[in-house]
Amino acid sequence: MNTAQQLIAVPFYEDTVVLVGQDNEPFVAMRPIVNNMGLVWAAQYVKIMERFSSTVSEIETVADDGKMRSMTCMPLRKLPAWLYSISPNKVKPELRDKVIRYQEECDDALWAYWTQGSAQRPGSTGITQRIALSRHRLALAKELHRTRDHDLRVVIHQQLDEVSRAMGLPTPELDSLGRAAPEAPDLLTRFWEQLAFLDGKGVDYNHAIDPGLLAINLVHLAELLKEHGQPFRPTRPLHEALRQSHSPQFLEHKPVFSRLIRKSVRCWVFKRA
Helix, strand or coil, X not given: CCCCCCEEEEEECCEEEEEEEECCEEEEEHHHHHHHCCCCHHHXXXXXXXXXXXXXXXXXXXXXXXXXXXXXXXXXXXXXXXXXXXXXXXXXXXXXXXXXXXXXXXXXXXXXXXXXXXXXXXXXXXXXHHHHHHHHHHHHXXXXXXXXXXXXXXXXXXXXXXXXXHHCCCCCCHHHCCCCCCCHHHXXXXXXXXXXXXXXXXXXXXXXXXXXXXEECHHHHHHHHHXXXXXXXXXXXXXXXXXXXXXXXXXXEEEEECCCCCCEEEEEEEECX
């Protein structure tokens, strides 16, 4: 099985654990496990880095909000060592049973998912496992309806395919679950060409005081372009494309004190290349 950069969302009782494949080795996203167990992430992160730093990796994964984030991951083979570093007698009484459950079963369940694509808990029913998978499958489908970033949609759809195949169900086509935004380069190229046109005319449209930033108010920009015979209409696809700009790099959309009109105006802010 080609497991490079493979992401598997593993249902474990009422929780979900993120298993990540990198270089054909299974890694575990640690923060979800720590949160699932009711422990404090800051304290556990210090322990992880003190004892296991030589094996820990920062891997890009899809977070709960559907965005790509770097997550602290530990090789699955090292997980039991960390799990058994937690003393059930030192946690809150209401967390004790859950900590023990993770210690006794979690690494076996993750290994079964990595090697077999599914896992059966001792004493559990197939119906319980299927309900957990079904819930996660539905959450992924909803996320695809919401997300318009093309690359992120591909990653989420890969996870949906993993879950669907584990349930023996067909995987919905990517384009049947929402739509990606238009390719940013096509929209951005025209946008930056129009700004270059204004540059050539000596027209100042940058509201930023910081010379390293570019702050653009689209309403003001439309007025300037109209004065010079250039049609321009801010649209939602353009807004989404601007958020994907890398050169110059998009920073945020926020109110900025304008050096042009000497008052606050909402701008799209970029870092100059």
